[in-house]
Amino acid sequence: MNSYITIDGWRSNIRFSSAHIIPEYEKCGRLHGHTYAVHAKITGKPDEKGIIMDFTAFKKVLRDIVNDLDHRVLVPEKSKVAIIKKGKNNVNINSLGKNYEIPTKDCVFLPIKSTSAENLSSYILNELINSELLTKNIKEIEIGVDEGFGQGARISKKL
Numbered sequence: 001m002n003s004y005i006t007i008d009g010w011r012s013n014i015r016f017s018s019a020h021i022i023p024e025y026e027k028c029g030r031l032h033g034h035t036y037a038v039h040a041k042i043t044g045k046p047d048e049k050g051i052i053m054d055f056t057a058f059k060k061v062l063r064d065i066v067n068d069l070d071h072r073v074l075v076p077e078k079s080k081v082a083i084i085k086k087g088k089n090n091v092n093i094n095s096l097g098k099n100y101e102i103p104t105k106d107c108v109f110l111p112i113k114s115t116s117a118e119n120l121s122s123y124i125l126n127e128l129i130n131s132e133l134l135t136k137n138i139k140e141i142e143i144g145v146d147e148g149f150g151q152g153a154r155i156s157k158k159l
């Protein structure tokens with residue numbers, strides 16, 4: 001028998017609004033924004049109290065992760081397409097021959113190749129795994145990132 005808990009980011013208010021550029025696609029290569037919601041599914045064995053994981057503690061960790069992304073420009077540090085030069089005050093992003101100069105403190109630098117919903121899901125999943133929140137009874141985690149309503153990516157990892 002498999003038990004799991006789910007969190008719906010739209011309804012639980014685990015959301016963030018950020019700007020990004022995806023130079024790999026022409027339309028997304030223009031600086032634009034989304035409101036994102038983060039969803040989670042945790043599969044595991046309920047403990048003696050019948051609980052897989054405490055919802056409140058779990059939501060707090062997810063909120064802490066997304067708060068770092070909220071109202072910022074998401075910068076994919078490992079981009080192979082955009083050329084990113086990080087200065088003390090400003091970041092210069094050269095993407096598709098266009099130059100963006102953005103205050104460094106308005107940016108968040110992510111260890112991913114592009115800020116697709118897929119890669120953001122993967123980033124959040126890794127942050128969650130590093131958070132020390134996860135207990136031994138948890139067998140699998142799925143994280144989803146919706147880019148606005150009705151479209152999003154999901155990623156899962158067995159522990």
Ligand SMILES: [Zn+2]
Nearest residue numbers: 020028032034
């Ligand atoms: Zn976008």
